[in-house]
Amino acid sequence: xxxxxxxxxxxxxxxxxxxxxxxxxPIHCLLSLVVTLLTIGVLFIAEGALVVGFLQIIVYAGxxxxxxxxVIWLLNLPLESGPAGPIALKFLGSVAAAALxxxxxxxxxxxxxxxxxxxxxxxxxxxxxLAEKLFSEYLVAFEVTSVLLLAAVVGAVALAxxxxxxxxxxxxxxxxxxxxxxxx
Amino acid sequence: MIPLTHMMALxxxxxxxxxxxxxxxxxxxxxxxxIELMLxxxxxxxxxxxxxxxxxEGQAIVFFAMTVAAAEAAVGLAIIIASFRNRETVHADDxxxxxx
Numbered sequence: 001x002x003x004x005x006x007x008x009x010x011x012x013x014x015x016x017x018x019x020x021x022x023x024x025x026p027i028h029c030l031l032s033l034v035v036t037l038l039t040i041g042v043l044f045i046a047e048g049a050l051v052v053g054f055l056q057i058i059v060y061a062g063x064x065x066x067x068x069x070x071v072i073w074l075l076n077l078p079l080e081s082g083p084a085g086p087i088a089l090k091f092l093g094s095v096a097a098a099a100l101x102x103x104x105x106x107x108x109x110x111x112x113x114x115x116x117x118x119x120x121x122x123x124x125x126x127x128x129x130l131a132e133k134l135f136s137e138y139l140v141a142f143e144v145t146s147v148l149l150l151a152a153v154v155g156a157v158a159l160a161x162x163x164x165x166x167x168x169x170x171x172x173x174x175x176x177x178x179x180x181x182x183x184x
Numbered sequence: 185m186i187p188l189t190h191m192m193a194l195x196x197x198x199x200x201x202x203x204x205x206x207x208x209x210x211x212x213x214x215x216x217x218x219i220e221l222m223l224x225x226x227x228x229x230x231x232x233x234x235x236x237x238x239x240x241e242g243q244a245i246v247f248f249a250m251t252v253a254a255a256e257a258a259v260g261l262a263i264i265i266a267s268f269r270n271r272e273t274v275h276a277d278d279x280x281x282x283x284x
Binding site: 075 | 188192196199200201202207209211214216217218221227228234235236237240242244246248253254262263264274
């Protein structure tokens with residue numbers, strides 16, 4: 001890939017990732033996140049991971065982000081006003097993140113990063129090669145993944161469902177406790 | 185070809201931004217988005233290293249990471265909805281009781 005394209009994508013990814021963190025409106029944060037995920041997907045494709053790159057764009061930037069969007073709409077959030085939390089916390093968080101970058105950069109600088117360079121075999125990143133891996137070496141993990149997804153779907157429905165009896169009870173309990181303490 | 189160092193540096197930068205979002209923001213939805221950022225940064229380094237080594241292992245792992253992220257997003261967002269319904273807040277500092 002042209003290195004100019006890499007720099008463009010890298011800049012876009014970092015700027016939009018910063019957008020996720022610094023913007024106030026959750027919808028704007030989410031749209032920044034979609035841009036980050038799309039650029040990462042394009043980088044996957046540029047690296048030769050064709051199938052995973054398209055999956056990233058369709059599943060991640062498409063489906064999962066739409067789920068986030070619907071949840072934000074469903075919650076009907078009030079706009080955050082004013083700085084959330086103490087300034088010292090933000091400062092410390094930024095310093096910690098910068099330290100983390102410095103630390104990881106030490107490991108990825110050329111002298112310390114030793115990998116065996118090989119030319120990717122023909123068919124690298126194709127759906128054939130991926131499917132061969134998934135259905136031979138990672139077959140058990142693949143099957144367990146389907147159980148995981150099923151459990152997640154059932155769990156999500158169970159959690160997000162409105163439970164009138166339970167929630168009424170949950171709200172009534174603290175009120176009763178307060179009344180009892182008042183009486184005492 | 186992109187040098188591996190560049191990809192790893194980009195991945196570490198995105199990961200650190202995710203960490204910063206986790207530390208700085210108190211909106212639980214945005215903390216959740218920061219987790220997604222971190223997951224994707226790690227996926228990026230998996231793909232870069234897999235290409236460098238010419239093996240498909242990295243892509244298989246990214247595939248599984250994506251599936252787990254989807255499950256995590258579904259359950260996590262359901263928890264956020266359930267807690268918002270009872271507490272009317274998405275501010276992490278207000279969600280201290282771990283019960284609903």
